[in-house]
Amino acid sequence: MNVFIIPSIYPSKDAPTSGYFFKDQALCLSRNHSEHNFGISLWGQNEPENLLWIKDHFKVIGKLFSSFKRKSGMNELRTNLTEFYTPRFTWTGRFMDGNMSSIVKANMKNLQEFQKKYGKVNLIHAHVSYPGGHIAMKLSQKTGIPYVITEHMTRLKFEDYVYKKHTKVSSKVSKPLIKANRVIAVSNSLAEDLAVHRSEEGIRIVPNLVDENFFKPSEKSSSNGFITVFCLSNILHSKGIYELLDTIARVKRVNPNVRFRIAGEGRDLKYFKKREQILKIEDVCTWLGPLTREQVKEEMQDCAIHISTSRHETFGLTLVEALACGKPIVCTMCGGPEDIVQENIGVIAETKSSVDIAKKLLYLIDNLEKYPADTIRNNFEERFSSKVVTPQILSVYKELAD
Numbered sequence: 001m002n003v004f005i006i007p008s009i010y011p012s013k014d015a016p017t018s019g020y021f022f023k024d025q026a027l028c029l030s031r032n033h034s035e036h037n038f039g040i041s042l043w044g045q046n047e048p049e050n051l052l053w054i055k056d057h058f059k060v061i062g063k064l065f066s067s068f069k070r071k072s073g074m075n076e077l078r079t080n081l082t083e084f085y086t087p088r089f090t091w092t093g094r095f096m097d098g099n100m101s102s103i104v105k106a107n108m109k110n111l112q113e114f115q116k117k118y119g120k121v122n123l124i125h126a127h128v129s130y131p132g133g134h135i136a137m138k139l140s141q142k143t144g145i146p147y148v149i150t151e152h153m154t155r156l157k158f159e160d161y162v163y164k165k166h167t168k169v170s171s172k173v174s175k176p177l178i179k180a181n182r183v184i185a186v187s188n189s190l191a192e193d194l195a196v197h198r199s200e201e202g203i204r205i206v207p208n209l210v211d212e213n214f215f216k217p218s219e220k221s222s223s224n225g226f227i228t229v230f231c232l233s234n235i236l237h238s239k240g241i242y243e244l245l246d247t248i249a250r251v252k253r254v255n256p257n258v259r260f261r262i263a264g265e266g267r268d269l270k271y272f273k274k275r276e277q278i279l280k281i282e283d284v285c286t287w288l289g290p291l292t293r294e295q296v297k298e299e300m301q302d303c304a305i306h307i308s309t310s311r312h313e314t315f316g317l318t319l320v321e322a323l324a325c326g327k328p329i330v331c332t333m334c335g336g337p338e339d340i341v342q343e344n345i346g347v348i349a350e351t352k353s354s355v356d357i358a359k360k361l362l363y364l365i366d367n368l369e370k371y372p373a374d375t376i377r378n379n380f381e382e383r384f385s386s387k388v389v390t391p392q393i394l395s396v397y398k399e400l401a402d
Contacts, residue, residue, distance in 0.1 A: 001036045001401050003029075004111055004121045004145075006136050008128035012046040017293060019046070021317055022127050024211050025393075028386035030081035033394060037080045039114035039121075041135075043088040043106040074113060082117060084110035100131065104138045111139060121145050122401035126176070128152055133176035140179075146400040149176060150184040150206070151194060152314055169197075181400050184393075186315040187336035204396050207339065208315050209389035212381060214293075215324035217373050218301035226259040227365055229330075230303035232296060232318045233310065235266030240309035240332060245272060246354035247309065247361060249279040254362055256284070263288040263299060300325040305364055310334050311351055319346075323380040326373030330361050340384075345376045 005026055009019035023040070030038050075083040086106035089099050115121055124139055124147035126132035136147040177183055177197040184206050185191035191203050233239045241262075248260050262285065269287075276282055291299065300306060306322030307330040315336035319329045329346035331337040341348045347364050350356040364371070382388065 001122045001397060002114070002118045002120060003036060003038050003397060003401075004041060004114055004124045005038060006041045006107060006124065006126040006132045008045065008126070008130070008132035010040070010042055010045045012044075015046040017290070017296075019127075020293060021208055025209060025390075026081060027077065028209060028211055029390050029393065030078045032386055032390045034080055036394075037118040038082075039110070039118065040081070040083045041107045041110040041114075042083055042085045043103050043110075044085075044090070072109070074117070080118075082114070084113050086110050098131075100134070103131065104135055107135050108139060108142065111143070123148065123397050125150070125397070129173045129176045130170075133180065134172055137176040137179055146181040148182045148184060148396060148400065149180045150186065151177070151190060152186055152208075182396055184396060187339045189335040189338065190314040204392075206392045206396065207384055207389060208317050208320065209386045210317070210320045210324045210380070210384055212324060212385040212387070215297055215300065215321045217326035217377055226257055227255075227305070227368075228259050228261060228303045229305045229307050229361070230261050230263070230299050230322075231307050231309075232263045232291070232299070233308065235262075235264050235269040235272060237268055238311055239266075240311050240334075240352070241268065241272050242275070243332075243352060243354045243357060244307070244309040245275050245279055245281065245285075247307075247358045248281050248285060250354060250358035251361060251365075252281055252284050254358075255365060258365065259284055259286070261286045261288055261299060261303065263291045263296070265290045296321070297325070300327060303327060304368060305330060305361070307357075307361065308332065308337065309354075309357055310337075313337055316340050320380065320384045323376050323384070326377045328364055328368070328371040328376060330357065330364055332357065342379065345371065345379050 007019055007022035011018055011020050011023055026038055026040055072086045074085065077083060086109045088103045088106040111121060124136045124145050126136035126147060126149045129149055129151055133149040136149065140147045174197050177194065183194060183198060183203045185194055185203055186208050188205060191205050194203055231244060233241065235241055251258050276285055300322050306319065306327050308316060308319055309332055312334050313336045316331060319331055319337060319340050322329050323345060329341060331341055332349050332351040334351045337348065347360040349360040
């Protein structure tokens, strides 16, 4: 089987962690199922030289003049997995549809290069309904190749005009979902949201995977005398950072031996730094900024507990990465995490309630011995490892492929 993958976002030199789970999934599919071939279609999704913004008009001019230097190419990651790259500019969808027609042509060129290398494409797999799913729909209309969309985001909860129009989901999102041969939702809550676009018969629930060979328990123990709680998140109100800081203040009053390490960046960082000062928690709080994947792994391995206080999640990938490292989790009832947390691996709290989050976190701190690392790791391997998840993806492929 030959599968052509279209990720809406993808790691780049300037954004190495953006969409890394799409690349991870492709790598794990190719590693675990070497009898199949996979291609990844790229047009410069996260590359600054391909993104044109009106506010940066001087830079735009320079990018236009240097565009002749951009070259198409391919990069073989494994014998049965290759990245195909045809650069295209992207700009606001308010003008000429964000150059989408040219981007679709670039993906068609990538598909043709894939076929030259591996033979006929049996299936197109897009990640996220727009732009990936939209592109897959256009290619499918031209070629007759069936396509699958794995949706990772609930567009009903997004405010961007591309995804919502007069309080309704834009056809740019709904059309690809309606016309897809199959839709994969990464959680039960997301599947319920997607059911407004199509019947449940066409929706499969397959969780995101985490590479068990990369995220794993550390063989060394690092104790500095404190209980370390790690949070990896975009620094936004929607991610529950307000509740996180309030939780930290409540925990500090009860147990001053707990330290919090917060990784990530976001537009609300300045606000939350001020909030930290108001709550007088600077002494127990460390802001780490953006981390590399290697650094994320080290933080997961070194902490005692991983926490997520988000107000909405379709899945909760960082929670699963923590489980892979044998760490118990604290999370909120905000959608996807309900599929992840279980009694023997962590606790779940009410969304937007720092009182309940602090209560559950303090319980976990006082009962860490009830959450042994090997039990947590085994739970992860049985539910979210690549060896368990990739066959589920393959079963969806086989429903459609020639």
